[in-house]
Amino acid sequence: MKLVCSKPQLIDVINTVQRAIAPKTALPILECIKIDANGDGNVVFTGNNIDICIEYNTKCTVTEGGTIAIASKMFGEIVRRLPEGDVTISVNPSNFITKIKSGSSEFNIQGIAPDEFPDAPILDEKFRFTLNEGSLKKLIRKTISFVAQNEGKKPVLTGALFEIKDNSLNVVASDGHRLAVVKEEIKETVNNYKFVVPGMTLRELIKILKDEEDSVNIIVSDRTVLFDFGYYQVYSRLLDGEFLKYDAIISAVNTINVVAEKRYIMDSLERAQLLINDDISAKSENKVPVRFNIAYDKIDVSCITGKGQVNDTVPVELDGGELIIGFNCRFLLDALSACDEEQVKMEFSAPTSGCFIRSVNNDDSYIYMILPVRLYN
Amino acid sequence: MKLVCSKPQLIDVINTVQRAIAPKTALPILECIKIDANGDGNVVFTGNNIDICIEYNTKCTVTEGGTIAIASKMFGEIVRRLPEGDVTISVNPSNFITKIKSGSSEFNIQGIAPDEFPDAPILDEKFRFTLNEGSLKKLIRKTISFVAQNEGKKPVLTGALFEIKDNSLNVVASDGHRLAVVKEEIKETVNNYKFVVPGMTLRELIKILKDEEDSVNIIVSDRTVLFDFGYYQVYSRLLDGEFLKYDAIISAVNTINVVAEKRYIMDSLERAQLLINDDISAKSENKVPVRFNIAYDKIDVSCITGKGQVNDTVPVELDGGELIIGFNCRFLLDALSACDEEQVKMEFSAPTSGCFIRSVNNDDSYIYMILPVRLYN
Secondary structure (H helix, E strand, O other): OEEEEEHHHHHHHHHHHHHHOOOOOOOHHHHEEEEEEOOOOEEEEEEEOOOEEEEEEEEOEEEEOEEEEEEHHHHHHHHHHOOOOEEEEEEOOOOOEEEEEEOOEEEEEEOEOHHHOOOOOOOOOOEEEEEEHHHHHHHHHOOHHHOOOOOOOOHHHHEEEEEEEOOEEEEEEEOOOEEEEEEEEOOOOOOOEEEEEEHHHHHHHHHHOOOOOOEEEEEEOOOEEEEEOOOEEEEEEOOOOOOOOOHHHHOOOOOEEEEEEHHHHHHHHHHHHHHHOOOOOOOOOOOOOEEEEEEOOEEEEEEEEOOEEEEEEEEEEEEOOOEEEEEOHHHHHHHHHOOOOOEEEEEEOOOOOOEEEEOOOOOOOEEEEEOOEOOOO | OEEEEEHHHHHHHHHHHHHHOOOOOOOHHHHEEEEEEOOOOEEEEEEEOOOEEEEEEEEOEEEEOEEEEEEHHHHHHHHHHOOOOEEEEEEOOOOOEEEEEEOOEEEEEEOEOHHHOOOOOOOOOOEEEEEEHHHHHHHHHOOHHHOOOOOOOOHHHHEEEEEEEOOEEEEEEEOOOEEEEEEEEOOOOOOOEEEEEEHHHHHHHHHHOOOOOOEEEEEEOOOEEEEEOOOEEEEEEOOOOOOOOOHHHHOOOOOEEEEEEHHHHHHHHHHHHHHHOOOOOOOOOOOOOEEEEEEOOEEEEEEEEOOEEEEEEEEEEEEOOOEEEEEOHHHHHHHHHOOOOOEEEEEEOOOOOOEEEEOOOOOOOEEEEEOOEOOOO
16 A cells, blocks of 8 residues: 555544544554555545444545555654655555655554454434534534433433434433433424434544534434544444433423523632532532522522532522522533523522523523432531 | 732732642641731731742731631632632631632631741851842753652752852753753852752742743752742752762763754654653663764664654754764753754764753853663664
């Protein structure tokens, strides 16, 4: 194999494909990037850690076709350090030694026979729809912190539900203590369908998605989803299992409605978080809650931990009665920081009912629900 | 105690004093910042980890004098998170509960009785001279990477020698494998004198020094040095022991003189470093050397490790014969990155003699010497 490719082009390829490559695995081949060059100048770079597979198609000057797998981290570091200009990659087919050369700099590193490299999933298409890249990025950004980190009781909650219903896409995430539902219209006419994408895939995807209008084709089979960006494809396995029934949860009617400046309420929560972080008097999985005392035209935000005590007052517009209620401070911060507007609407009804956060425009573009935590004082 | 201070002023104080506060120690009092307010509005903030002590003097509105010690990290985090404006600090003298308040935000944290807080060192002045702050910063920046990190055979090498000789200050650092000598003229007339400042002090000092013309008075006693910046003072213990005799080393005459673009030679060394980092075929304390093949008008830089092989060619101006010589790649990079000019002069004489790096202006403002490493191939 011998090909020539510009350094910026190669860096773009590596930054994308590397998202599907495990940093450390038991199988060295899964830490590799596979390069597959044919005589027509079409080159496919692939990363595949079994859970996610990314294929990047690009044009290079190929003087000799062939295939090689090389350690991805090393390859990326080398290419980034090379002098600016065209990079020549050539492989000795007898021993897989790979030469990477630019200007007067030349590296020789050991490649691996590509035979062991896993194949990209085969897709038996059941459903497809189209989103623009910026919308997909926004949907993931606004839900990702709600996806459960650990398998816990319901492994399916380590993913986000993509539910197409009445020509809208709802992306839904929950870890059992909180729920996010974010909605986007689909421009073409599509049937109802649903599937659950692993959080791991979404966390990698958001790192490569751009805020652009380009179309992304999303093609779903029983076990696999493909996000097709044209010049690169991201395959991911899907999660099995029945997701939460979220309709009933988000249709609750609340009696206490608050409109607050997002920045003020986040500032006061971040102050409380200072006393909650590393609080040795609480078990880490059982953080001291932050206390909201909601009364006419303000919320008193307070917290007492082993580190000290904080009191803060946030002016709000209040419609409804008074309430004292406790929350996991981090969960409120996650939800508020996923809101893009300067003001947010927070709805409550009772000390044992969740806090609903939604747009002040009263549309249903997003709804966050956070369950309360019992206060003992 | 009760005082009022602006938030930016308080942040500046904390950022400075915190450099003398141990992040985690067995004695909680050493993790504290001491605040000492008198009725005239003079407030002294002190950090003291026994090795270094920083006192910061500032004016506040003091309505009640007093003294308190509070956990410094916590105090800093709280002040940074407070709303902009004036910060009120008040202490309940019966239980040391300290209230920190700004706008509608109020923290109450547990302070500590200041009795246990260590006193600042008492200085029995033996010698003093003056530098400007920017020069002191430059002297430390250009020598700090040469100071030994571990006590090893000569504990005194974990510090830098400050030697005043013929009205010049030489700052000298060495870890036994390499040597830095950086020179600065002293404007006033002073006697000869020398002392060794711990590397730990210099590493903290460089974080607070500014590139300014302000004078710093440096006052030395037998066991302590004081860097006096006017509004704040940094005390440090000194190191005992006889430093290296460096005069003979730096007066060596070299026969092979190279002038190189600093950027080119650093780029090629950084490429070699990629293969040296995490090289599992070498013990970490015994890195594979980088090989210089110096011949007419170029240096071939190469390296072979368990990760692969790199070859690079750097064009240079050469005066003298040819040479093949090996070095610790990181040591060369440290020295070159401490040079401020775009070109550097590198001098060699034999495979067993050091590489000398100095200014292309041929002045003796700085000299770096790096001992070679034997090449086995």
